[in-house]
Amino acid sequence: MAIKKEENSEEKKSISFVEKLVQEDLAKGKNGGRIQTRFPPEPNGYLHIGHAKAICMDFGIAEKYHGVCNLRFDDTNPSKENNEYVENILNDIKWLGFKWGHIYYASDYFEKLWNFAIWMIRQGKAYVDEQTSEQIAEQKGTPTTPGTASPYRDRPIEENLRLFQHMNTAEAVEGSMVLRAKLDMANADMLLRDPIIYRIIQTPHHRTGTKWHCYPMYDFAHGQSDYFEGVTHSICTLEFVPHRPLYNLFVDFLKEMDGTDDKMDDNRPRQIEFNRLNLTYSVMSKRKLHTLVDEKLVNGWDDPRMPTLCGMRRRGFSPESIRKFIDSIGYTKFDALNDIALLEASVREDLNERAIRVSAVLDPVSLVITNYPEDKTEDMVAINNPEDEAAGSHTIQFTKKLWIERADFMEDAPRKFFRMTPGKEVRLKNAYIIKCTGCKKDAEGRVIEIEATYDPESRSGMPGANRKVKGTLHWVSQDHCHKAEIREYDRLFTIEDPSSDERDFRELLNPDSLHVLNDCFVEDYAAEKKPGEYLQFQRIGYFMADLDSTPEHLVYNKTVNLKDTWAKMKKKD
DSSP states (O other): OOOOOOTTOSOOOOOOHHHHHHHHHHHHTGGGGOOEEEEOOOSSSOOBHHHHHHHHHHHHHHHHTTOEEEEEEOOOOTTTOOHHHHHHHHHHHHHHTOOOSOEEEGGGGHHHHHHHHHHHHHTTSEEEEOSOHHHHHHHTOBTTBOOOOOTTTTOOHHHHHHHHHHHTSTTOOTTSOEEEEOOOTTOSSGGGSSOEEEEEOOSOBTTTBTSOSEEEOHHHHHHHHHHHHTOSEEEEEGGGGGGHHHHHHHHHHHHHHHTOOOOOSTTSOEEEEEOOEEETTOOOOHHHHHHHHHTTSSSSTTOTTSSBHHHHHHHTOOHHHHHHHHHHHOOOSSOEEEOHHHHHHHHHHHHHHHOEEEOEESSEEEEEETTSOTTOOEEEEEESOTTOGGGOEEEEEEOSEEEEEGGGBOSSOOTTOOSBOTTOEEEETTSOEEEEEEEEEOTTSOEEEEEEEEOGGGOTTSGGGGSOOSOEEOOEETTSEEEEEEEEEOOSBSSSOGGGOSSOGGGGBOTTSEEEEEEEEEEHHHHTOOTTOOEEETTTEEEEEOTTOBTTBEEEEEEEESSOHHHHHHHHO
């Protein structure tokens, strides 16, 4: 959501069309000047970044206009829902930095919804249908041809009441009957052609147990729950545009039942729809995400390759970076495919300001400073974050034997190779200027050790340190480092829009989306860092300790590169 800046700001952001509608309602004094929104996830999976966009809107609108946003779990399908999902949804919302006013559940209203359905039957607005789901679908017609009435559409009210009561018994057979609203089978809007509002489910509910055997459909519970709670603005995504007439019709019925059928728009939820967030090289379908997890094609919901919030948190994304990204793409009435590189750019920009700089070597080769004393150790000062003076500094130990990146040495280097090569000088970051004198190789010709001499007068901070050299390399001491496993991640899918491809999405998975590096080394200070602490491995990228990490076996996830190398790779292709 675009946040309005202070009046003295040099830049003023435009507000979204959603906010404009909210402002119009406030100006008219609707709902007594109240703003009440809600975020209504179904607890049938983990939240992904698409949900984060809705969260930012629902909570952001309420926060900005001094209202309240409640959290409501739309738990109307016990066969797919459980408390594990509830707990993780709570954690994700808190991690993003939002606070709800109250927590509600659609199951809180099961009694009210049941009584509402009974009222509809008594008013001749609902009936029990014993057709199969295939028969019901067939007799609904098409967008250009009207539907045909169910043979059970005009059964007596008392019979409907008896059958509806039977639907809520342990003896009722799933799929044997449903309760349908009696609306208009010829309506141009197919959702108004006698929609199903109750079905039999014999799976125990995660909150109500076996009290209920018959559960309301989402369309029947959603708007009514908003109405019961006093929601003023029901903000949702574009796929709910066709559902809006049904949403409003059921609210009309509720107002009629309550004796408040004044046909006025005041004191009723106003549904506003915005575009969904879709990312390249990702899928947002919960069904597909479930498949990835259930078939072990990824390592759980919090796999760092997943678009889930817990996966992004584990990978090292900050909640601020996600909110900045959502703010940058905005809210419209047109669906679009957002480039994942834009998200990574937001992550990169944010972590540059908050990540602690540490040294790590991912592809090590030994470097020996031949003229450095064998038993000497020096503490070199390393700035934690040059973007944040308050972050302070730490010390990194310098010794005779170091590890450097193999790619930083070339025995026969081209003219513009400004790293280590025989006869040339480079600076070791926070330490000395050294001059490469040669290397040792194994029987296969692979370099196993590089030799160099150091200039004792060139230590960082000393007068002699002002001498300019073109290359600066990072390093870790072989005597003061920890071995680590590094997990590098690539795109989860091989094509930009896997959801639009006709092939099975499993066929589109990138077989190289996870690359594990062993025998890496990190400095002692980095080894102390825990999951949730943002790190920059100097000259490499941003990283975070993984949940699998232990003092005996350090594991780090690569969050994102220092630069967008993916765009360059695409150009080459």
